[in-house]
Amino acid sequence: MRERVAEETYWLELTAPEIAAQAAPGQFVMVGFGASAWGIPFLPRPNSVAAVRGEHIGLLIRVYGAGSRRLTALKPGEEALVLGPLGTHFELNGARRILCVAGGVGLAPFLLLPAWPPLVSCGAEVRLLYGERQAAAVFDPGKLREISGLEAEIWTEDGSLGSHGRVTDGVDLNGVDLVLTCGPTPMLKAVRALAVEAGVACQLAVEEHMACGVGTCIGCAIETVDPETGEAGYSLVCSDGPVFPAERLRW
Amino acid sequence: MRERVAEETYWLELTAPEIAAQAAPGQFVMVGFGASAWGIPFLPRPNSVAAVRGEHIGLLIRVYGAGSRRLTALKPGEEALVLGPLGTHFELNGARRILCVAGGVGLAPFLLLPAWPPLVSCGAEVRLLYGERQAAAVFDPGKLREISGLEAEIWTEDGSLGSHGRVTDGVDLNGVDLVLTCGPTPMLKAVRALAVEAGVACQLAVEEHMACGVGTCIGCAIETVDPETGEAGYSLVCSDGPVFPAERLRW
Amino acid sequence: MVDLSIQVFGVDFQNPVLLASGTCGYGEEYADIIPVDELGGIVTKAVTPEPRAGNPPTRVSETPGGMINAIGLANVGLARFRREKLPWLRDNLSKARVLVNVAGWSVNDFVKVVAGLDDADGFLGYEVNVSCPNVEGGTMFGTDELSLAQLVRALRAITERPLVVKLTPNVADIGVFADICEENGADGLSTINTFPGMVIDIEARRPVIGNVTGGISGPAIRPMGVFATWKVASRVKLPVIGIGGICNARDAMEYMLAGASLVQIGTAMFVDPYTAPETIKGLHDICERQGVAQLSELVGALEA
Amino acid sequence: MVDLSIQVFGVDFQNPVLLASGTCGYGEEYADIIPVDELGGIVTKAVTPEPRAGNPPTRVSETPGGMINAIGLANVGLARFRREKLPWLRDNLSKARVLVNVAGWSVNDFVKVVAGLDDADGFLGYEVNVSCPNVEGGTMFGTDELSLAQLVRALRAITERPLVVKLTPNVADIGVFADICEENGADGLSTINTFPGMVIDIEARRPVIGNVTGGISGPAIRPMGVFATWKVASRVKLPVIGIGGICNARDAMEYMLAGASLVQIGTAMFVDPYTAPETIKGLHDICERQGVAQLSELVGALEA
Ligand SMILES: Cc1cc2nc3c(=O)[nH]c(=O)nc-3n(C[C@H](O)[C@H](O)[C@H](O)COP(=O)(O)OP(=O)(O)OC[C@H]3O[C@@H](n4cnc5c(N)ncnc54)[C@H](O)[C@@H]3O)c2cc1C
Numbered sequence A, B: 001m002r003e004r005v006a007e008e009t010y011w012l013e014l015t016a017p018e019i020a021a022q023a024a025p026g027q028f029v030m031v032g033f034g035a036s037a038w039g040i041p042f043l044p045r046p047n048s049v050a051a052v053r054g055e056h057i058g059l060l061i062r063v064y065g066a067g068s069r070r071l072t073a074l075k076p077g078e079e080a081l082v083l084g085p086l087g088t089h090f091e092l093n094g095a096r097r098i099l100c101v102a103g104g105v106g107l108a109p110f111l112l113l114p115a116w117p118p119l120v121s122c123g124a125e126v127r128l129l130y131g132e133r134q135a136a137a138v139f140d141p142g143k144l145r146e147i148s149g150l151e152a153e154i155w156t157e158d159g160s161l162g163s164h165g166r167v168t169d170g171v172d173l174n175g176v177d178l179v180l181t182c183g184p185t186p187m188l189k190a191v192r193a194l195a196v197e198a199g200v201a202c203q204l205a206v207e208e209h210m211a212c213g214v215g216t217c218i219g220c221a222i223e224t225v226d227p228e229t230g231e232a233g234y235s236l237v238c239s240d241g242p243v244f245p246a247e248r249l250r251w
Numbered sequence C, D: 001m002v003d004l005s006i007q008v009f010g011v012d013f014q015n016p017v018l019l020a021s022g023t024c025g026y027g028e029e030y031a032d033i034i035p036v037d038e039l040g041g042i043v044t045k046a047v048t049p050e051p052r053a054g055n056p057p058t059r060v061s062e063t064p065g066g067m068i069n070a071i072g073l074a075n076v077g078l079a080r081f082r083r084e085k086l087p088w089l090r091d092n093l094s095k096a097r098v099l100v101n102v103a104g105w106s107v108n109d110f111v112k113v114v115a116g117l118d119d120a121d122g123f124l125g126y127e128v129n130v131s132c133p134n135v136e137g138g139t140m141f142g143t144d145e146l147s148l149a150q151l152v153r154a155l156r157a158i159t160e161r162p163l164v165v166k167l168t169p170n171v172a173d174i175g176v177f178a179d180i181c182e183e184n185g186a187d188g189l190s191t192i193n194t195f196p197g198m199v200i201d202i203e204a205r206r207p208v209i210g211n212v213t214g215g216i217s218g219p220a221i222r223p224m225g226v227f228a229t230w231k232v233a234s235r236v237k238l239p240v241i242g243i244g245g246i247c248n249a250r251d252a253m254e255y256m257l258a259g260a261s262l263v264q265i266g267t268a269m270f271v272d273p274y275t276a277p278e279t280i281k282g283l284h285d286i287c288e289r290q291g292v293a294q295l296s297e298l299v300g301a302l303e304a
């Protein structure tokens, strides 16, 4: 299934029973088309698992370059190679009030959150802030509710829908004991700074170019620091991440 | 329009008004998908113009490798790059009784013959021999008649349809004053040998790997001889051919 | 309005997009298909002292993201080029610039061609092909430092026209060869020619290409071409012509940012002859979007 | 039944399909995904004397028909490799053969790694990486005849295990370097490593890769890899391991016909980890269809 859900943004459902049975919010899949079909895209592309419905997984994809264009052109019945679920996921760590901050298609992992058994069983309260540049790019709130059960507080930079401003303007950490965030790096940095300042635990789902997705190519390195020793080094986004606690990132 | 007409063989119609207005039997088009889409196929592929219907041209394509697979997967509304009509065509030279010998998709150029104005106006008689390995590969005779108005004498190597044997077994040059042939090289050589022996004029539509189709890459060379001076050299299949008189080929 | 023109070799090119040698014949072949005189220029098929029939078929085939070719420098030879091809170029191209690609197997071969053309009309200068991998000894000048120096000196001595040397990527350090050209009087460098390659028909157990091996071109080699261009342009003061896998304006821009003053499009022209005119239009559009008034400002503007 | 096994370096490989260095970690990473012990073998990520953090991001990106990488030889270093990685290989691979890829910046670096591993269990021999283009001086051994000779001699003196040298294509004549390895005691040659390349983000006007330049791999370089393999295999008597752009059994067969006794799959494993097992199955099917009982008969069977 493929559906246009906003400007240049598509909702894709793929049949992948094993992945559907295991995926947790923040984890991703590598989606590609095989090595013998060396056209565009050649390498598979990482995409967050945004929903699980029976044997299907849902992906929220914005057309950016060649890979996302090909993925969103997938036709019903067509096959793709899907490897996953990969990487780390958000950890609730007993939190009671969770603030999720999403920028653009960084919304994807949060859509999976309400149905995730650990969240269901702990019953924590989830508030979701979701920012886009303008109204046309906003994932339809009805569809969002239908897929995830979430009610997003929408921010647009030009004020054309929801609140006017950057999504970070909406961040209020009062009473919050865990911040989860995913989106463009500048936004992640801003959210992280707010959380660190307020002393609230924060986990970030970050992005880096990938080849293998499983830790063999050592390609998706990101600068990190060992919170205990303070030692600087690199971690792999695909296998040490993509979700990192704020204190691990050397930003 | 795309239609399966035999095992792994497709009839494709493309909208190409300028080519449709000019194409003559034996001429070809280069069909490709653009340089920025450097997937498979990258280079365009030569294909004989097999029909002209108003603004459309018809191609008869057998799936062989990556290029023909992609071409025959073209969907209605999808765009391809078509350059043509290119190359030389068959020449009637006042012939009255013409024998056409086709092997496999070498059938393509002959489908265009009956509707070709020079043939219509000269009223020459056309007999078509058409060979395939087995029945499953044979272009549906009804469809063949519908497209071209031709009644083919079918030969299959295993005798599963029409006469049993190689198409060259059916060649009878009695009263024939021009032989036109297109198909696999061994068949072309056999037909050429029969015509030369019988002293009947013969033109062959040959194949060679191509890049440009218009004479710039000098890639589609074939060994030829100057019939007057006897000098050996190379000619270009795309611009000196694809149709060559038998005496030009150094075979 | 964006200004795409650029001053190279002391003359003005209306835009930086040329057609690469061996992929546009002698210009005439494309005359009915695209407006050749609107291009920055063309580089002719290689000209050798005598006519050459070329290699046995098959000469071209597709490879992943590109193609292999072993044409074998098939060309009409110096005399017919001057008699039959140059006049067309002279009469039909008034704005597009023409470089004559020159090939040979000895310094004397190259000297013969340059000496035989230098007083003729219809072209700007020479592109010296020291890098064709398809003929015996064909890489000699491009991979041997002393021979290359000698060749460039010999040609410099007999012509005042722009003398561009086309380098092969098939060396450990292309910068060394760029230096040699600069020191011996070349006016510019073209990077890159094809990579040696081979494709095998696993059913016939034979090479697909009649000549056994051939040169690889097309998008597959673009990152190598951009690298070579950047390396050479960072090293010498001569203008560099960027070549290899250019399919559109974005690709051309990569080469210009890496230091190319001009670019050439080869293989992509086979895929679509409109590639060159559309690249010119695309460069215009990118500059407009990025707020660049003068394309030439972007030459070597890479921050690295 | 087709026999895919082949005797190389005096031991039996159950089939000729290995995973290339840097594309399969230390084997363990693929253990849950594919049956690693069913492969011909694996070549580990490069091991250097000390651990290396590697290059700044971005380290990988897609290119036409392939990819660019500049990992910078990130690895756990000799001590941790021996302590943490070798035991897994020893305990989990009983049929697949292991080559340890060794890298360094001086003869002494290589000697340290080989000397530090030679008495350990869990691997067959060494693949000496003299061709990594991503580190300063990294191509030194691969492009300098004297240094290469010295390196091979030094390693030969301290190990009896199979010593395979992995050559760079980035030289004028790879045959010369193959000769040097043979003369100085190497047991085999791997062809090829990546080509230096560069990709530019034309909006940011910066290189995409943090290290500015990187190595190009994938199908785009397959014709170059087949050519290098053919050239080297035609020249020396040593067994050759064919590498570059192999995506399926047909591609592997091209390398074997060109003279490779073994092949390695790298980049294609990122696209689909099943590429290696499916290539093994595909080789079986091709042999069956062609009526070949023993795959090893096809090594170098090209008619050229
Ligand atoms: C863990 C993870 C989860 C992701 N989840 C989603 C998602 O749910 N929805 C979505 O639309 N996108 C997601 N992305 C980004 C996605 O993987 C693609 O990179 C992006 O769609 C652009 O690829 P492209 O081929 O269209 O662009 P191109 O520009 O053609 O890509 C060229 C190369 O750059 C890489 N690249 C470009 N942008 C990014 C980026 N932002 N992050 C990583 N690599 C990049 C590509 O992978 C490719 O190798 C995710 C990335 C990561 C790392």
Ligand SMILES: Cc1cc2nc3c(=O)[nH]c(=O)nc-3n(C[C@H](O)[C@H](O)[C@H](O)COP(=O)(O)OP(=O)(O)OC[C@H]3O[C@@H](n4cnc5c(N)ncnc54)[C@H](O)[C@@H]3O)c2cc1C
Residues within 6 Å of the ligand: B028, B041, B043, B045, B046, B047, B048, B049, B059, B060, B061, B062, B063, B064, B065, B066, B067, B068, B069, B105, B108, B206, B207, B208, B209, B210, B237, B242, C060, C061, C062
């Ligand atoms: C003048 C001319 C007219 C043609 N008309 C037709 C037609 O009407 N119908 C049809 O089905 N085919 C026709 N062909 C053959 C067609 O161009 C393709 O080459 C063929 O379909 C195989 O291409 P592929 O990409 O599927 O195979 P691949 O094996 O993937 O092709 C690999 C390369 O080999 C070349 N190649 C392979 N086989 C041939 C061949 N027989 N002739 C030339 N090049 C080849 C391809 O062009 C390509 O460069 C014609 C060829 C020529 C020269």
Ligand SMILES: Cc1cc2nc3c(=O)[nH]c(=O)nc-3n(C[C@H](O)[C@H](O)[C@H](O)COP(=O)(O)O)c2cc1C
Residues within 6 Å of the ligand: B217, B218, B219, C020, C021, C022, C023, C045, C046, C069, C071, C073, C101, C129, C132, C166, C192, C193, C194, C216, C217, C218, C219, C221, C243, C244, C245, C246, C264, C265, C266, C267, C268
């Ligand atoms: C069919 C063909 C013929 C070529 N002939 C020549 C030639 O005669 N002289 C020359 O210097 N380069 C020749 N080249 C190399 C091209 O000019 C160019 O350097 C190379 O193809 C890389 O550019 P591209 O990827 O845009 O094709 C030829 C290339 C091809 C594909």
Ligand SMILES: Cc1cc2nc3c(=O)[nH]c(=O)nc-3n(C[C@H](O)[C@H](O)[C@H](O)COP(=O)(O)O)c2cc1C
Residues within 6 Å of the ligand: A217, A218, A219, D020, D021, D022, D023, D045, D046, D069, D071, D073, D101, D129, D132, D166, D192, D193, D194, D216, D217, D218, D219, D221, D243, D244, D245, D246, D264, D265, D266, D267, D268
């Ligand atoms: C991400 C990556 C890392 C690599 N690391 C190494 C390495 O550590 N040592 C080495 O000898 N080759 C290394 N290589 C080169 C590969 O082993 C192989 O020679 C090359 O990629 C060509 O094969 P391919 O086209 O199948 O990938 C690496 C290649 C890639 C893509």
Ligand code: FES
Residues within 6 Å of the ligand: A209, A210, A211, A212, A213, A214, A215, A216, A217, A218, A219, A220, A221, A236, A237, A238, A239
């Ligand atoms: S993508 Fe290969 S290690 Fe992370």
Ligand code: FES
Residues within 6 Å of the ligand: B209, B210, B211, B212, B213, B214, B215, B216, B217, B218, B219, B220, B221, B236, B237, B238, B239
């Ligand atoms: S295909 Fe280029 S000259 Fe014929």
